[in-house]
Amino acid sequence: MSESDKLNFMEKMKPWMGWLVFGSTMLGVFLLGLLAASIMERRQEAARLYQAPVNIADNESDSAVWGQHYPRQYDRYKKMSDSETKTKYGGAYPRDYLEETSANVILFAGYGFSQDYLQARGHIYAIEDVTQTKRVNEKTPATCWTCKSPDVPRLMAQMGPEKFYAKNFNELKNEITHPIGCLDCHDPKTMGLRISRPALVEAYERQGKDIAQATHQEMRSLVCAQCHVEYYFKGEGKSLTFPWDEGMAIADFEKYYNDRDFKDWTHAISKAPMVKMQHPDYEVYSMGIHSYRNVSCADCHMPYRTEGGEKITDHYVQSPLLNIANSCAVCHRWGESEIHARVEKIQDKNSQARKMAEHNITRAHFDIAACMQAGANDRELKEVRALVRRAQMYWDYVAANNGMGFHAPQECQRVLGMAASSAQEVRVICARILAKHGYLGQVRYPDFGSKEKSQKLIQLFIKNKPPLLLTKK
Amino acid sequence: MSESDKLNFMEKMKPWMGWLVFGSTMLGVFLLGLLAASIMERRQEAARLYQAPVNIADNESDSAVWGQHYPRQYDRYKKMSDSETKTKYGGAYPRDYLEETSANVILFAGYGFSQDYLQARGHIYAIEDVTQTKRVNEKTPATCWTCKSPDVPRLMAQMGPEKFYAKNFNELKNEITHPIGCLDCHDPKTMGLRISRPALVEAYERQGKDIAQATHQEMRSLVCAQCHVEYYFKGEGKSLTFPWDEGMAIADFEKYYNDRDFKDWTHAISKAPMVKMQHPDYEVYSMGIHSYRNVSCADCHMPYRTEGGEKITDHYVQSPLLNIANSCAVCHRWGESEIHARVEKIQDKNSQARKMAEHNITRAHFDIAACMQAGANDRELKEVRALVRRAQMYWDYVAANNGMGFHAPQECQRVLGMAASSAQEVRVICARILAKHGYLGQVRYPDFGSKEKSQKLIQLFIKNKPPLLLTKK
Numbered sequence: 001m002s003e004s005d006k007l008n009f010m011e012k013m014k015p016w017m018g019w020l021v022f023g024s025t026m027l028g029v030f031l032l033g034l035l036a037a038s039i040m041e042r043r044q045e046a047a048r049l050y051q052a053p054v055n056i057a058d059n060e061s062d063s064a065v066w067g068q069h070y071p072r073q074y075d076r077y078k079k080m081s082d083s084e085t086k087t088k089y090g091g092a093y094p095r096d097y098l099e100e101t102s103a104n105v106i107l108f109a110g111y112g113f114s115q116d117y118l119q120a121r122g123h124i125y126a127i128e129d130v131t132q133t134k135r136v137n138e139k140t141p142a143t144c145w146t147c148k149s150p151d152v153p154r155l156m157a158q159m160g161p162e163k164f165y166a167k168n169f170n171e172l173k174n175e176i177t178h179p180i181g182c183l184d185c186h187d188p189k190t191m192g193l194r195i196s197r198p199a200l201v202e203a204y205e206r207q208g209k210d211i212a213q214a215t216h217q218e219m220r221s222l223v224c225a226q227c228h229v230e231y232y233f234k235g236e237g238k239s240l241t242f243p244w245d246e247g248m249a250i251a252d253f254e255k256y257y258n259d260r261d262f263k264d265w266t267h268a269i270s271k272a273p274m275v276k277m278q279h280p281d282y283e284v285y286s287m288g289i290h291s292y293r294n295v296s297c298a299d300c301h302m303p304y305r306t307e308g309g310e311k312i313t314d315h316y317v318q319s320p321l322l323n324i325a326n327s328c329a330v331c332h333r334w335g336e337s338e339i340h341a342r343v344e345k346i347q348d349k350n351s352q353a354r355k356m357a358e359h360n361i362t363r364a365h366f367d368i369a370a371c372m373q374a375g376a377n378d379r380e381l382k383e384v385r386a387l388v389r390r391a392q393m394y395w396d397y398v399a400a401n402n403g404m405g406f407h408a409p410q411e412c413q414r415v416l417g418m419a420a421s422s423a424q425e426v427r428v429i430c431a432r433i434l435a436k437h438g439y440l441g442q443v444r445y446p447d448f449g450s451k452e453k454s455q456k457l458i459q460l461f462i463k464n465k466p467p468l469l470l471t472k473k
Numbered sequence: 474m475s476e477s478d479k480l481n482f483m484e485k486m487k488p489w490m491g492w493l494v495f496g497s498t499m500l501g502v503f504l505l506g507l508l509a510a511s512i513m514e515r516r517q518e519a520a521r522l523y524q525a526p527v528n529i530a531d532n533e534s535d536s537a538v539w540g541q542h543y544p545r546q547y548d549r550y551k552k553m554s555d556s557e558t559k560t561k562y563g564g565a566y567p568r569d570y571l572e573e574t575s576a577n578v579i580l581f582a583g584y585g586f587s588q589d590y591l592q593a594r595g596h597i598y599a600i601e602d603v604t605q606t607k608r609v610n611e612k613t614p615a616t617c618w619t620c621k622s623p624d625v626p627r628l629m630a631q632m633g634p635e636k637f638y639a640k641n642f643n644e645l646k647n648e649i650t651h652p653i654g655c656l657d658c659h660d661p662k663t664m665g666l667r668i669s670r671p672a673l674v675e676a677y678e679r680q681g682k683d684i685a686q687a688t689h690q691e692m693r694s695l696v697c698a699q700c701h702v703e704y705y706f707k708g709e710g711k712s713l714t715f716p717w718d719e720g721m722a723i724a725d726f727e728k729y730y731n732d733r734d735f736k737d738w739t740h741a742i743s744k745a746p747m748v749k750m751q752h753p754d755y756e757v758y759s760m761g762i763h764s765y766r767n768v769s770c771a772d773c774h775m776p777y778r779t780e781g782g783e784k785i786t787d788h789y790v791q792s793p794l795l796n797i798a799n800s801c802a803v804c805h806r807w808g809e810s811e812i813h814a815r816v817e818k819i820q821d822k823n824s825q826a827r828k829m830a831e832h833n834i835t836r837a838h839f840d841i842a843a844c845m846q847a848g849a850n851d852r853e854l855k856e857v858r859a860l861v862r863r864a865q866m867y868w869d870y871v872a873a874n875n876g877m878g879f880h881a882p883q884e885c886q887r888v889l890g891m892a893a894s895s896a897q898e899v900r901v902i903c904a905r906i907l908a909k910h911g912y913l914g915q916v917r918y919p920d921f922g923s924k925e926k927s928q929k930l931i932q933l934f935i936k937n938k939p940p941l942l943l944t945k946k
Contacts, residue, residue: 292815342765349887356894409883414822417890421829424897431901432915435908442905 056188059154063181066188072307077181077315080124094119098451103358105454106365107392110268111276112136114458123180123317131173141238142167146197147227150183151176153196161198165239185223193219197226203242220296221282228281228297228402232262248283250397250415254390263389268461270368271378272385277396284401288408295331303327343406350398350405353416357395360423364388367430367443369461370469374437381433384426391426394419434470441471529661532627536654539661545780550654550788553597567592571924576831578927579838580865583741584749585609587931596653596790604646614711615640619670620700623656624649626669634671638712658696666692670699676715693769694755701754701770701875705735721756723870723888727863736862741934743841744851745858750869757874761881768804776800816879823871823878826889830868833896837861840903840916842934843942847910854906857899864899867892907943914944 056066067074097117098104108114112135121129126148130136136144143165146152155175156164164172187194195201195211200222204211214222230253234241246252257263263273285291290300298313303326305314320327321343324336332339368384398405398412398419405412434443446467448454460466529539540547570590571577581587585608594602599621603609609617616638619625628648629637637645660667668674668684673695677684687695703726707714719725726748730736736746758764763773771786776799778787793800794816797809805812841857871878871885871892878885907916919940921927933939 346883349883353887353890356891360894360897410819410822410886413883413886413890414826417826417886417893418829420890421833421893421897424833424894424901428897428900428904431904431908432913435904435913440905440908 058188059157059183060188061150061154061178061181061183063150063178063183066182066186070182072310072312073315076305076312077124079316080122080318094121096451098454101358102448102451102454103362105451105458106269106362106448107358107395108276109365109458109461111265111274113276114268114455126179127177128179136169138168138170140169141165141233142169142172143233143238143240144169145172145176146199146240148180149176149178150181150196151178153183156198162237162239165233165237184226193223195222195226197240199231199240199242200226200229203244206245217294217296220298221285221291224297224301225282228279230278230280230283230397232257232264232275232278248280248286249411250394253277253280253397254393257393267365267388268458269466270365270385270388271372271381272365272368272388274389275393277393277400279400279402280397281402281407284398284403284412285407287411290407300327303330346406346409347404350409350412350416353413353420354395354399354405357391357416357419357423358399360420360427361388361391361395362448363443363445364391364423364426364430366445366469367427367434369466370439370443371430371433371437373466373468373470374434374439376433376437384429384433387422387426387429391419391422394422438473439470440473444469444471531661532630532656533661534623534627534651534654534656536623536651536656539655539659543655545783545785546788549778549785550597552789553595553791567594569924571927574831575921575924575927576835578924578931579742579835579921580831580868581749582838582931582934584738584747586749587741587928599652600650601652609642611641611643613642614638614706615642615645616706616711616713617642618645618649619672619713621653622649622651623654623669624651626656629671635710635712638706638710657699666696668695668699670713672704672713672715673699673702676717679718690767690769693771694758694764697770697774698755701752703751703753703756703870705730705737705748705751721753721759722884723867726750726753726870727866730866740838740861741931742939743838743858743861744845744854745838745841745861747862748866750866750873752873752875753870754875754880757871757876757885758880760884763880773800776803819879819882820877823882823885823889826886826893827868827872827878830864830889830892830896831872833893833900834861834864834868835921836916836918837864837896837899837903839918839942840900840907842939843912843916844903844906844910846939846941846943847907847912849906849910857902857906860895860899860902864892864895867895911946912943913946917942917944 056069060066063074063077067077092099095118097119098114104117105114108117112133116134118129118133120126130144130148146165152164155172182188184196185193193216201211211222229242231240231242233239243253243256246255257275262275264276265274266272267274282297285297300320301317302313302315303320303323305312305326314323314326321340324339328339328343329336334342364384365388368381368388371381371384394415398416401407401412430443434440444467446457446469448457457467529542533539536547536550540550565572568591570592571587577590578587581590585606589607591602591606593599603617603621619638625637628645655661657669658666666689674684684695702715704713704715706712716726716729719728730748735748737749738747739745740747755770758770773793774790775786775788776793776796778785778799787796787799794813797812801812801816802809807815837857838861841854841861844854844857867888871889874880874885903916907913917940919930919942921930930940
């Protein structure tokens with residue numbers, strides 16, 4: 001085009017310029033409208049999740065019924081039955097902690113955990129696992145059911161917690177059939193998170209706190225804390241109780257149990273009054289950096305997941321290591337293998353310290369038994385029995401924990417160090433007691449290198465026919 | 474305006490619309506130009522920092538001369554002389570670690586650190602502190618100067634490192650007058666970071682690595698690692714050497730020193746062959762999360778600072794806790810008091826484990842001395858002396874560290890736990906040895922509750938007139 005042509009064209013277009021501006025504005029507004037509509041639609045999809053379904057009964061313990069309304073959550077929940085832990089880590093599944101670490105047999109001598117200590121296979125196996133374990137027998141109270149099933153809140157609502165705890169385990173076998181599921185954590189009317197077990201509420205009350213004031217984010221951990229905690233069966237009524245009155249650190253638990261002169265069992269080798277730590281996961285977690293930064297259990301173990309345009313909480317509860325991309329990597333933008341390596345390094349250090357403590361504590365039990373064989377009486381052994389009780393309680397606070405020290409690496413390492421040192425103190429004092437009774441040599445530690453050998457060995461102690469641990473005078 | 478007025482106005486404006494668009498575009502372009510000019514100016518200011526000054530001599534050890542060209546960095550450097558640690562933490566300054574923890578006197582019995590163990594007051598006091606400490610005497614080699622002054626690279630350039638190390642400390646007193654400063658870390662021609670001491674370069678070489686390949690970010694830690702490491706004076710030549718050949722963990726150092734049968738001194742109480750850990754800051758840091766995330770020493774201890782439009786590295790080297798806003802808070806967006814509390818909690822746990830280890834190790838030394846008093850010979854005591862050497866090496870790896878365990882909380886706790894347990898092992902074996910020699914009672918631990926009492930006490934051991942530690946047969 002020549003200069004004059006250009007001017008001509010501009011001149012011709014002039015009357016149309018207004019229309020052009022108008023037209024493109026209209027188009028823009030239309031597209032914005034489409035975008036808004038799409039956003040609203042997504043919001044409505046999400047909102048559906050929060051609409052209270054009218055037809056889930058107050059104490060509906062069958063998760064399949066809930067699943068009709070929440071198919072995506074239920075589908076993921078069901079995935080727990082083909083646990084990937086199995087295939088990802090290889091080896092026996094579920095892991096046998098007595099095969100893996102035969103020291104466990106010695107440490108729990110005289111207690112059910114020395115007979116049977118298998119890896120828990122996840123929520124969906126709760127009923128199967130608890131009815132199959134050798135730790136349950138005809139004397140087991142119904143309290144043992146407390147954490148295993150949504151039938152529990154249903155039964156507790158009917159009979160009250162006291163009557164529930166007072167029953168025998170076998171008495172309720174036909175009533176309790178559904179594994180841990182929806183009702184354990186959710187209100188069927190509002191779908192809000194809800195505490196369904198009394199022990200946690202009571203523990204809060206005794207500390208002068210009201211759990212009803214917990215925030216939603218806190219609830220995303222507290223529903224787990226109904227079970228993933230240290231607890232014991234209190235008194236004759238066997239009511240499930242958290243020893244949180246002094247605090248949640250191991251020293252607080254130690255004080256709590258000592259003040260109440262509580263023991264779970266008498267150790268078959270050392271005759272020390274022992275306390276078994278359950279799985280103080282919530283307590284240990286609460287001392288770590290993730291808790292400090294307000295990251296909840298669900299954030300890592302039940303991360304968000306998008307399915308068909310809906311953002312759901314993944315109800316396939318599992319180790320975040322099996323789902324790094326959706327859990328850890330949301331905050332920690334490193335490669336999966338890097339995250340994995342980092343976690344394993346933390347766990348390896350924890351495991352090393354655990355083994356050191358196990359080494360010392362098993363020997364401490366035998367040293368006390370040797371003192372008994374040398375003729376030491378209960379008065380002479382009171383101090384060392386108290387010390388070995390302490391050492392093992394500290395060790396177990398970490399060992400019984402899920403996460404293998406990951407949830408609070410420094411604290412776990414600190415506690416294991418104290419366990420190892422206390423056990424050694426037992427041995428220092430025992431060496432003196434042995435000498436006083438004329439035995440100057442080393443204690444002859446029996447072979448407990450396998451589960452089988454160890455179980456045979458502790459039977460000898462239980463039958464009061466222990467092998468001779470003393471070397472000659 | 475009526476409808477017709479509006480139309481009239483629009484009609485009148487029409488010829489001006491083009492000019493309006495043109496005018497506002499011009500204004501926008503002008504403002505953009507201004508912005509660009511401002512950015513360029515800032516860049517030029519910054520670029521000035523990287524221009525090599527022509528008049529700083531090759532081995533200029535006087536930081537004041539460098540300061541003429543880099544007044545902002547030099548001003549901050551000088552701030553180190555009014556250390557805020559003093560006012561912020563209160564109490565005696567510099568801290569006397571023997572007053573604070575009299576166990577230190579026992580642990581270092583027979584070695585200079587039992588006489589004098591004051592807090593280092595920072596780089597600018599390096600000359601003053603090293604010439605005043607009682608740890609330096611007429612036999613001290615010049616190697617002790619290595620980390621104290623930029624006169625050292627100057628002298629090493631003149632005489633070579635071997636001749637430097639071989640001199641006596643006092644011989645070089647008049648030559649070495651400038652405290653740690655610019656030349657220690659910077660190349661005077663390019664201002665780039667530079668390794669000025671041979672020990673680090675040699676340690677890299679022995680591991681088959683070339684330090685010249687280090688990245689700038691790595692150099693921001695490596696210049697510190699010239700001195701803030703574990704080292705020893707090797708052989709007759711007293712050449713400064715890092716025991717890094719096996720790695721940087723405490724087990725690696727243990728192997729290194731054991732393989733070479735190295736000892737710093739013989740313990741005055743237990744006669745064990747001891748190794749003093751220096752300050753393995755870099756090694757411990759390298760095992761922690763900050764190192765893992767590629768955060769350098771300088772990032773926290775010399776954070777960026779803006780002054781008069783220039784972004785400079787703050788040469789007031791200090792604890793990040795005294796400058797949280799510019800150090801920690803750059804990444805950790807929490808309140809200052811929250812950060813402070815978090816760090817102190819980590820350090821408190823570390824300190825608790827440190828005390829447990831100290832408790833056990835001091836007693837282990839006395840137990841060995843008691844065995845000697847009971848008549849045990851060196852052959853009988855070889856094992857326990859090796860064990861107490863180990864326990865104290867592990868303890869010191871953490872205790873001698875700056876940061877009080879903060880740089881790698883889990884690792885420090887792990888190492889302290891092992892120290893505590895090993896010391897207890899000494900005591901178990903000693904109890905047996907004592908019994909063999911007819912002594913069945915507890916060891917009578919003397920009072921070492923204050924620096925004065927402890928120093929008097931160790932003198933008795935040094936003069937071979939120890940108090941009786943045995944209770945009667």
